[in-house]
Amino acid sequence: MGLKKHGITSETIKNMILGAGVIYKNLKYEKASSGWTGTPLGATSGGLKFNYEAQWLDVEVDGATVLIKGVSKQKVGESATLEGQMTELTEDILVNALHLVKSTSEDTTYVKYVSKENITEADYLENVAYVGTLSSGKNVIIILPNALCTEAFELETKNAEQTTFAVKFECTADLENDSLNKLDIAIYYPNAVV
Template sequence: MPLQTTGYTSNSPLHYLLDAGAIYKNVVYDELTGDFTGDLLGATSGGNEFSLAQETRTIEVDGLKGSGKGNTVIDSESPELVVNLKELTAANLALAIAGGVVDTSDTNYDIITTKGKIELTDYLDNIAFVGRISGSSDPIVIVIDNALSVEGLSISTKDKDEAVVPVRFRGHYGADNVELGSAPFRIYMPKVTVTP
């Protein structure tokens, strides 16, 4: 078969990631049923963005004039999910602030402040993007473990528009996944039936 000049095939329409998806916190996957449960974070606007930054290093060997196959190692991996929150609740605003707290004792207002420190209880079990793949009725789910907002809070407003608050959640290694090769994220990609 000759090489094609386009990557499009009859199976291409089955593998598109559609729309902006939804964001959940503290997602749990049930292997027996294949179902996910979690707490919906709220409405977003402008989409959401997952990234995995990898820092690599080339092992240098005397006499080798360039990079040797097999001599590149991963020194660090840092998964992040940028969520563009449009639904601003007191809990969501506090979540955007590392060490943020909500004081609910006032009868008229929830008061959001910071403790000025980050405690282990401030980390979410996880934060997850849930989206659709065009060829599956099952969702694609990207989970970042031990998630914490790492850039603080910034709110911009303008006339005839609603505020959207970007929150950058970073995954953190826990005591149960300190070894390289088990970075604090996973992508649940639904299986799609393709035609040969």
């Protein structure tokens, strides 16, 4: 038997990612109640981008001039981000993206927000999550806990064009964890049996 010229199988049609997906905040699974619950962050345009990257230490050992399995590469950290272009501007998005606090408004028909000197624990979302849909109709869920929006806020508006602005959330470790050398990222992939 020769080697195949493609990787398509009978399962391929069920496993393709369709659409841009949704950014959720504070997504969790409640077995006793309604299953998955969370709040969509808002409408996006142009898709979403999840990035996971491990940091590696190249261990140099005298006598070895090539990489050695189990010795030469050691994982020393990791980072994960979720980003997208928001096309919806709400109070919630402004507060989460810019880490704002309410202030006294001179005009009572508006809520006034101002910048603050330092971020606090309240600026971290419990999590942000990417929820995408496979061609089978089932969801793939990627949860980044203790998320902090770190993207610069730039709003450029033009006539007859849709306005978007970037949000980028970084996953952080919780100080309560015993191990501070890995993130608590969780990826939920649908069970084939269900």
